[in-house]
Amino acid sequence: MQVNSKQSIIISALLIFIVLPLLLFYLADVPSRTFLKDSISILTILSFSLMLQQFFLTRLYTKTSQSFKLSQISTIHKTLGYIILPVFLLHPFLLVAPRFFEAGVKPLDALIIMLTSFESLGVVLGLIAWGLMFLLGITAIFRYQLVKKFSINYKAWRLFHGSLTILFMSLASWHAIDLGRHINLSMAVFMIVFVLSGSVLFSWNYVFKSEKLTGAKR
Amino acid sequence: MTIQSINGCIGCGECVKSCPTDVLRLDADTGKAVIKYVADCQICHLCRMYCPVDAITISPEKTIPVVVSWG
Numbered sequence: 538m539q540v541n542s543k544q545s546i547i548i549s550a551l552l553i554f555i556v557l558p559l560l561l562f563y564l565a566d567v568p569s570r571t572f573l574k575d576s577i578s579i580l581t582i583l584s585f586s587l588m589l590q591q592f593f594l595t596r597l598y599t600k601t602s603q604s605f606k607l608s609q610i611s612t613i614h615k616t617l618g619y620i621i622l623p624v625f626l627l628h629p630f631l632l633v634a635p636r637f638f639e640a641g642v643k644p645l646d647a648l649i650i651m652l653t654s655f656e657s658l659g660v661v662l663g664l665i666a667w668g669l670m671f672l673l674g675i676t677a678i679f680r681y682q683l684v685k686k687f688s689i690n691y692k693a694w695r696l697f698h699g700s701l702t703i704l705f706m707s708l709a710s711w712h713a714i715d716l717g718r719h720i721n722l723s724m725a726v727f728m729i730v731f732v733l734s735g736s737v738l739f740s741w742n743y744v745f746k747s748e749k750l751t752g753a754k755r
Numbered sequence: 756m757t758i759q760s761i762n763g764c765i766g767c768g769e770c771v772k773s774c775p776t777d778v779l780r781l782d783a784d785t786g787k788a789v790i791k792y793v794a795d796c797q798i799c800h801l802c803r804m805y806c807p808v809d810a811i812t813i814s815p816e817k818t819i820p821v822v823v824s825w826g
Contacts, residue, residue, distance in 0.1 A: 641801075659765060
């Protein structure tokens with residue numbers, strides 16, 4: 538069977554951003570928990586992994602932009618974004634949700650203790666990342682209104698969106714590496730490699746060959 | 756080990772407060788919970804139950820032997 542470039546991109550994306558994180562999840566030396574808790578962990582890990590994939594579902598990554606129409610890439614990017622956004626926004630609540638079915642600390646108390654543990658760097662990073670994700674989501678949903686209201690170039694908005702994503706992903710990765718239950722060396726390397734490569738891809742295109750993409754004249 | 760693992764501790768100290776036998780302490784350097792006196796653990800599960808982020812896992816193999824009074 539002949540595999541064309543489109544199929545090879547889809548297969549590699551599925552393998553790298555869905556199969557690999559799932560494999561790392563199952564190979565991690567972490568005691569398994571209830572079905573609900575493990576499902577929440579898998580949902581979070583897959584959302585994070587698909588968020589990493591977003592860097593490559595843009596016009597910046599020539600391999601995808603040459604094989605697919607930009608409108609197709611844009612549709613997948615937006616759809617994934619709208620699926621991932623609620624998962625990340627609900628992340629703190631999903632963490633305490635299993636407490637509804639267990640004895641011990643009540644879900645609301647657990648949430649308050651968790652969100653007010655400012656001594657923990659991981660918690661502070663998580664709170665900042667949550668705020669950035671909220672901003673990222675809101676500015677993405679209302680992008681046309683923002684572009685119109687502030688009379689900015691749409692390309693400049695893309696630069697803002699990408700920069701905010703890099704900032705969010707860096708802090709979110711740090712938060713996950715510090716506090717993540719299933720984060721071992723291989724999972725940490727997976728995250729760092731894709732955050733770095735996504736950041737380099739973005740910076741390379743917007744900083745070093747910017748004129749066509751940003752409209753900025755240097 | 757009775758407490759199998761502590762993963763993702765946020766250092767809130769709820770487990771330290773809830774432990775009746777002082778098994779857990781907050782590490783001075785990292786600020787995270789550590790198992791200090793594991794031999795004293797009575798497997799009461801209070802630390803696990805009161806951890807807000809469910810970071811503590813108790814070994815499923817370890818159970819408290821049932822005490823039956825004579826006569």
